[in-house]
């Protein structure tokens with residue numbers, strides 16, 4: 446993939462550069478040849494007109510030799526050039542020719558440009574000469590008292606112009622080839638620099654898709670590609686952590702399920718191995734069995750609740766909730782558990798009228814219930830649990846305080862981990878699954894809130910939930 450991308454990049458560079466260079470060369474050569482021809486033609490017209498004016502004056506002068514009459518005027522002007530000058534009268538007869546060897550003198554010599562000049566025009570023509578070389582020819586009329594009495598015809602081969610154009614073209618081609626070579630090398634290097642990290646990215650992405658999150662990109666520099674590499678590395682870290690969490694969760698969950706299953710197996714085995722058990726004994730076994738099944742159900746229910754929470758914030762069913770009503774309902778539900786152990790439940794709303802706020806009722810109910818249930822579970826008989834609801838700027842604060850054993854400082858973060866229990870056997874005896882606070886924390890975080898634990902003044906612990914609200918009424 447990378448090599449085809451590299452090829453595409455180089456091919457694109459080449460196509461763009463070549464097109465630009467070819468167009469540029471064609472334009473420069475065109476412009477140059479047009480300018481050179483134009484300036485040469487203008488120069489020849491200027492010379493022809495000067496000759497025409499001077500020849501017109503010398504027209505009537507007597508001379509022994511017809512040719513000598515014009516020689517001075519014409520040769521002076523054309524000295525140092527390769528221009529051939531011909532003077533003709535109005536009947537196309539050559540009166541003078543700078544080319545002494547020519548046999549035109551005295552003969553009729555007709556050319557289209559000369560005809561045009563005799564019609565009073567300043568005529569020019571560019572074309573191939575007798576021996577195939579390119580020629581520029583101009584002809585202008587010679588006038589006397591308003592009458593056209595003859596023509597001056599100048600012609601020259603444009604070999605020098607062609608040579609100049611040719612050498613310019615060669616230089617441009619060499620120059621373009623060098624540019625193409627240089628750009629080719631540069632684009633090859635650039636494409637290598639850009640695409641070679643991509644091969645590494647592909648390799649790492651392939652490993653990720655196979656479930657191997659240990660590969661990392663060797664990030665060099667600070668550019669966009671390096672940033673992409675860093676992002677990919679970060680993604681690998683996160684995926685690795687997630688995978689580790691997932692494995693731990695599955696193994697913890699299996700371990701948790703094994704305990705009640707072992708209990709059930711033990712009860713069943715004991716019942717089978719007891720010969721002629723009396724009905725009271727069978728009832729006792731079945732009671733134990735029922736307790737184990739209850740524990741199994743509790744674990745499975747909580748695992749399902751956690752899985753639902755893991756599905757993400759999109760599963761929040763927000764509705765307008767009166768927080769006092771919600772806390773009151775939790776307390777009412779907990780009262781039958783607290784009463785038999787003489788545990789008193791208090792509520793304090795600080796005489797504040799809380800408006801309705803947007804919450805997922807079931808999730809926050811479950812969160813507060815879990816904390817209240819723990820407070821009762823882990824506190825001694827005759828203890829108290831207080832539910833305190835207050836308002837802070839932009840948030841609702843719910844504090845649940847007990848005067849139970851409290852939670853050691855070093856354990857305060859860990860109790861929110863899945864399956865974590867402070868005192869494993871005691872927590873198990875109380876029917877704990879180690880999942881309650883994990884569910885609570887997940888629900889609070891989904892609402893953009895936070896949860897913390899600290900020591901209560903009178904001993905015991907305080908769980909403080911802060912929920913940012915978007916009050917609707």
Ligand code: ADP
Nearest residue numbers: 819820823860866867872877878879880881882
């Ligand atoms: P469990 O189902 O075992 O109660 P939780 O996740 O709800 O699991 O709680 C985790 C652990 O935190 C509990 O096992 C218990 O040891 C400790 N804990 C929770 N609440 C309290 C509390 N109010 N007082 C003392 N310890 C607590």
